[in-house]
Amino acid sequence: MKILVADDDPIIRKLLFEVLTSDDHQVTVTENGFEALKAAQKQSFELIFLDVHMPMMNGLETLINIRNLYPGMAVAMMDSYPDQLVNQAHKEGALTCIHKPFDLKEIREIIKRVGNLILKDSS
């Protein structure tokens, strides 16, 4: 699967890149919302792990843009504390939200879900 990661913390980017790549996915990591949208323009991704709390364009705004531009992309939000932005994200069509620090298990579950959805769509 082609997965896009957007998070402002380098360690999260590094972790997700290594873990997802070792799971045989194509991973692109970006620092913020702008970069994520630019990357999505160049390639089509099936899933994006999107941090809620990012400078300039936060996760919610990025989400709205993605839902408009790339409705086929699944969006998984990540947050570091409970925030009402997350509730709004759900309304705007985010698939789910995971809380940092997360277990690798949670990551894999999301990927599985998205995989099933894609299969469902194509059938």
Place this chain on the structure above:
Amino acid sequence: MSIRFPKFNLALKSKFVLTISFLILVTSAILSGFLTERQSLLIERELEKRGELMARNLAYNSEYGVLVENKLLLFNLMKGLYQEEEVVYIIIQDREGNILADWDRTEESHLRRARKLSVAQQVFKEDKIFERHFTVEGEEFENFSCPIKTTRVERSKEEVGLILEDEKELLTREEKIGVAHIGMSLQHMRKEIADMKRIVVLLTLLVVVGGVLLTIFLVNIFIRPVKRLVHATERVASGDLSHTVEVTTKDEIGKLASSFNRMTTSLKQSREKIEEYSRTLENKVKERTAELENALKSLKETQAQLIQVEKMAAVGQLAAGVAHELNNPLGGILGYSQFALEKIDQKPIRQFDEEDTESFLQYLRDIEQQTKKCRAIIKSLLKFSRTSRKKEFESTDINTVLKETLVFVKHQVEKNKVELQEQLAESLPPIDGQPSQLQQVFTNLILNAVQAMPEGGTLTINSKTSEDLKAVKISFTDTGVGIPEENLDKIFEPFFTSKEVGEGTGLGLSVSYGLIKNHGGEIKVKSKKDQGTTFTVILPVSGEKVTSESKDEREMAISR
């Protein structure tokens, strides 16, 4: 055009004396004038009467003499009149105007002639006594002319010779047979009048002088109690409150004197009371001062508490930031721990090749690094939230404090879409201070700036050394809503806030202000509505004192 009268400063006495004297003078003058006029008239009238009387008598007595043309008889008659001093001449004329007899007091013949001419020139036509005023050679005369008459009995020719029984049947007829003139000199009269006037004037003067003297004497008596009162008021005014006035009369002055005495007494009492009060006041002041000192002490304690409260409030606001800061490294720690465990699950360590080992080691290193990061963050937080009872300052680098502050605040800043611009000087001279307090101030200013930009904006943090190298200046500039001019000097007041109820305590700036003041520094603010605000913190370099720089344009220095 207005006429200005010069002011006369006259004493009361003089006023009275002058007024009354003036009245006496005027009244006397009027009366004496009136009197002299009346007297003059009377004297004149008297002369006239005498003249008339003499003339009539002479005319009556001259009848026989004129009839028989006996000049000697007439001369004898005139003699009786010589004694009258005023009589200057006497002339008796007959019917035709011939002078039968005449006498003149003067010896000078030309005068005699002149007079005679004036009087007897013309035939006297009048039927009764006639008076005339004339002047001859400078002398004034009053001339009395009286016709000399005789009674003729009318007898008819037939009656001549008969004895008459009834006199009533006689017809009588008056006939003018001559004129008697008496001339009176007015000189005498004039002299009399002059004498009279002189006497009157003298008397008047006497009256006036006497009256004035009497007035002075009486006024003095009346004024005396007033003078006493004046003297008493002067004495009291100069401080002698035990002086009283003798009340001698029952009139208004007396009442004034009594009132004055009462006033003085009550003044004296008041003064004594005041002296007493001021004595007790001193004591009260001492008491109050002690009370105030206690109050000040507890106030200072409260202030320390408030600083703490504000700090905690800031910490609360920063909780999200703290969570963010910690949860990211923790994510790394958890993730890599799990990843490493999975790796071992897939391939036992025994079977690791070089690549596997290197990857594994890297995971552990990452874990270590992120754990250290967490440690540093928690250490920072503790350092910030600790109650700083220490009064000692330590040598501090401002840039370090700023960077530590930003660690916490960055999240809040970015969350609100505020772009952070750091313009920190490469190196700053150290200042004496408490880093945690400074961090509190910087946090407060940064959070305020973020709140001023609800739609996002730019926050510029600038640190530099002042031009005279004696201070470090840190400025926080936002592109927010700005502060209205009328609030600019209130923002450092405790509890002043433009936020809604429950949103902010309003303590932040006042506490920050106090903390900076404690460091020997200042906070300045510059703001324009809707354009943005800049807060500048000025702190003295180690060993220097901060003074207001005069070069700062249009900044409001709030130095209390």
